[in-house]
Amino acid sequence: EGLCSFAFNGNSAVVFEVNSETDFVAQNEKFVTLINNVGEVIANSDAQCTDCALALDVNGKTLNEVILEASGTIGEKLSLRRVQRVVKTDEQTFGFYKHQGGRIVTLTLLNGTNAECAKDVAMHVAASSPKYVSNDEIPAEEIAKEREILLAQALNENAESAKPKPQQIIEKMVEGRLVKNFKEICLFDQPFVKNPDQTVAAYVKSNGCEVASFLRLAVGEGIEKEVVDFAAEVAAQAGLNK
Secondary structure (H helix, E strand, O other): OEEEEEEEEOOEEEEEEEEOOOHHHHOOHHHHHHHHHHHHHHHOOOOOOHHHHHOOEEOOEEHHHHHHHHHHHHOOOOEEEEEEEEEOOOOEEEEEEEEOOOOEEEEEEEEOOOHHHHHHHHHHHHHHOOOEOOHHHOOHHHHHHHHHHHHHHHHHHHHHOOOOOOHHHHHHHHHHHHHHHHHHHEHHHOEEOOEEEEEHHHHHHHOOOEEEEEEEEEOOOOOOOOOOOHHHHHHHHHHHHO
8 A cells, every 4th residue: 555656856757656554544644744755855866766765865864764763653664665767858848647646646758848738648647557658669579479369369269260261361360459459558549538539649749749758656556465355364263262
């Protein structure tokens, strides 16, 4: 649990995640104050990573020590998990969006000076969760793996079909599905959340901008949470208490 947030100082911006043990504490006023303070400290530094941020000086203490003290005050283990920094030029614009108080936070970097467009794209990234800006960024290994999966599926379908298709038709089908699948995960090709009749690329272009990059953080992503079977737990406790 916890919250993600962002902070910026001039042409430099950071997105980061601070974890707590329960969602209840994540809504605590002291925890929210800590989040804001952590953001300000990191944004006003040149820290590029989590370890660098934790070592920052805060009135004679490290940021790590400040977080540990907050853990003692709030009564839960708190930890700074992720820090990512983006630097822009004067000809570029940041866009920020925070969903559910920080359950999801996004940062977009646009070539151009349209702040409203940058914020709209940040909102879209939060809602549609793209993996890449465009298909040019997709690694060759990922393309090859996806093609292999789709080919296996198509061959299985063809084997069970009453009218099997020729190999060249199957290969065309696979390439068509490949293009469709990658359009769903590339920001440029996704239907713009505010107007699904146009793509994000078309919306951004109509505002005289280009998307340079984006970041999207969601609380707890990549962490395996322990699943507790409360019914079994209660039954076990009842058994022990007999």
